[in-house]
Amino acid sequence: MTIAGGSLPRVTGRPLIAAGGEVAAVRSRRRRIVGLVIVLVVLVVLWEAAKWLGGDPWRIHASISGIAIDYEHVPPLKWRIADDLSVPHVWDIARAFVDPAQRGGPPLGAVLAGQALFTFMEALAGFVIGGALGLTLAVLFVHSRLAERALVPYVVASQTVPILAIAPLVVVALKADWLSVLAVAAYLTFFPVTIAALRGLRAVDPRAIELFRSYAATRRQILRQVRLPTSVPYLFSGFRVAAAASIIGAIIGEQTAGVASGLGSAILNYNQYYATAPERLWATVVVSAFVGFVFVGAINVAERVLTRGRYRPVEGML
């Protein structure tokens, strides 16, 4: 019997492609950061260009190492959308972070950082609860047509009602401040996870199910050994949407429940003083966006760590 074993490629040690892949990964990460910075610079330039053309007049009157500077800029046009109230100067927003939030208090940046952390922890807790609920529902639906048919319409309906209408009901029902914040965050979180997990659990090759049938595998074994592993990439897509949604849920929850700390109260607070200090609300908006950015980024890192070498590599950031 001749076996064509001799023609098989023999491989020893780590394959070359993997080493090349690491170099490519470092390069793509660097390129991504460069891209991010470029876009940020372009945005700032556009922002300030608009203000230069149609914003409020400004003047510099200072002396740097003995040289007196006195410059006044009067924009040629007048756009309401570019005035200092609608869009403060980038440097004013930047300075707002350093200036004290209250007379004699710590800088706004430090205050916002604390509030952001608070909100993030709430969002994270809501995300975990909502994620677990979402995954449980998906597993239930995959195994029970009846449950799916009975519950899916309500799951969908739950997400079409504006969260602003739901949140007060949750607050009345749960009373305890932080608990209702978690509930609202979880409420916004479970849906994308359910959708993504359901798609993932069903993405199994039907022949894989037949294979498991031939092993006389139990449903639980099929779930653990095929369905859940197959759903992982889908699940992380759902987690990314859910992570962003959980921040919104936490902020809305904080505002409705009247939680004194967190970005929700900061937004309400600086909104009230917008007429005199618009850059503070803008600073808060920047921080809120940053929290979401970090959360989604953390999900990406978690996915990369968990799936590296275990799944077919995929391209892109999301």
Next chain:
Amino acid sequence: MTMDAAGASEGLASAAAGSAVVVEATDVGKVFGTGTAAVAALEGIDLKIRQGEFVSLIGPSGCGKSTLLRLIGDLIAPTSGTLRINDKTPMQARLDRDYGMVFQASVLMDWRTIAKNIELPLEIMGYPADERHRRAADLLRLVELEAFADRHPWELSGGMQQRVAIARALSFDPKLLLMDEPFGALDEMTRERMNAELLSIWQRTGTTIVFVTHSIPEAVFLSTRVVVMSARPGRISQVIDIDLPAARVVETRESGRYFELVTRVREALRQNEAGEDLDPVAAERIRAEGLA
């Protein structure tokens, strides 16, 4: 168990004659759908397969050869007739883990290494870890993929993936190996090499194999018997004993007897076609429902 005892000059079919019956189909029929939408996929199937045989099912698309394989493997149930596997119902045989299955696609788990893929059935069946590792190592040697034990499926070629699928099917020593066009997606060169490897595995393990294929040369080269089927309804039209020497090598494909047998199978298939044009809609329907 090994077929070496069969002797080089003696036909393998006769060597198996005294062995235990593994598959016994008596007047088996399968109808998909009901009422006016009913399509008879198989009718009056009588087939006896003995231990150690290598039986190929060949026929035009829609002749029900895959359906027959799926009936044997208890992936679907017959509408009429009786089917016994190792003198048990197909379901009992499945619960007893009598079947190893290999499909046209390798259906490997991407997140598992090659070794872990081979261990998968053993994990499901609760084999202890050291036994799993030992068997996986043996099988990796059998399919000559030791160097790839810690790789993942997507890093392997199609032919290698299919070898892993075969190793996985053999891991728990099933009494019956059911193969549904396992080499259908491979190029001709790889296919011939895989044929040789499968034969060698079969001779070393002595497993009974039921093999579905479209390829006449493949069926003749591999089998002890070729079951020729006709379509609409799916029936067995002829069973051809392949009396080639047991040791089949590259030269076997060039022998006169080989060409005679290939011609016989081809003529048996052509006879079926005469006046029997398969309705493509019905064929598609059988395929779709067969997979559902």
